[in-house]
Amino acid sequence: MSERAYYEPGTNGVERLPTEMNMFHTSPLLMRSPHWHAQVEVNYIVRGWAHYRMSGHDVRFNTGDMALFWGGLPHCLDDASDDLIYAGGHLPLVHFFRLRLPQNVQSRLMQGATLVTQATDAADPYNFARWNDYARSGDPMKAGMAVDELLLRIERVRFEPYTLLPGPEAVVKAVDGLDHHSSPIVVRICDFIADNFREEIDSTDIAQAADIHPKYAMNVFKKSTGMTLNDYVNLMRLSYAQALLMQDDANVLQVAMDSGFGSLSAFNKSFRKIAGMSPTDFRRDVRCRPSVPMVRAQSAGPMN
Secondary structure (H helix, E strand, C coil), X not given: CCCCCECCHHHHCCCCCCCCCEEEXXXXXXXXXXXXXXXXXXXXXXXXXXXEECCCCEEEEECCCEEEEECCCCEEEEEECCCCEEEEEEEEHHHHCCCCCCCCHHHHHHCCCEEEECCCCCCHHHHHHHHHHHHCCCCHHHHHHHHHHHHHHHHHHHHCCCEEECCHHHCCCCCCCCCCCHHHXXXXXXXXXXXXXXXXXXXXXXXXXXXXXXXXXXXXXXXXHCCCHHHHHHHHHHHHHHHHHCCCCCCHHHHHHHCCCCCHHHHHHHHHHHHCCCHHHHHHHHHHXXXXXXXXXXXXXXXX
């Protein structure tokens, strides 16, 4: 049996800018430990099977399954078939909240549920491969079309059977779903945070950009995502910082400042809360991991 390969963030750089839409079509590496990123992840299993340890539950995706889950909670691809090929993308929340999904789905996903559907068809493997090619083409029109078509494909979920895992009996009662009034507000909030999370911003700045009262902004965002505004801003900053720390010349203090944290102590506290280690330890861990064989995709593009 050949040696299993593992995901090495210092080499492959999965956690990229949290405001970017990243697509992939590849044979993924297994993960040594959980990771997180401030995007909703979309997986389509082209071939084989994948097993994930999510935050609070395990799930296996099989050939033809399509799944969505919130990447802001720790998750780990800890086992897979040798022939696994999967496709999909990391979807920034600003796109996620524009989706016309059933009313309870956004809130359940943000609470840690995983959506799985077997209602896929013969066109999906070709479409996911094409969207990945378009996204990597360097052509802005093709890249935009790939995003638009992927969003439409996800919206089709509402018309077919799907499952939210774990089941209702195993989940703390989720907050009510988005309504037609709050959804545009959440989009405006995510837009502003995406453009300004590296600056010194607070709930007043965010509410002003969304043209609502700060208290209402906090309530609507918490109701829709299960997160406070401050938690979400910190997650965006930490995802950005994590990507910077993977660079060879990364300086922890400079990363803290470039990511929007006002002090090194605040950065260390927030990073440890999410990642379970200090930024310095994270950087050292990335640099000290032994090299392992890479799994090559049958279609173009590195793992995202």
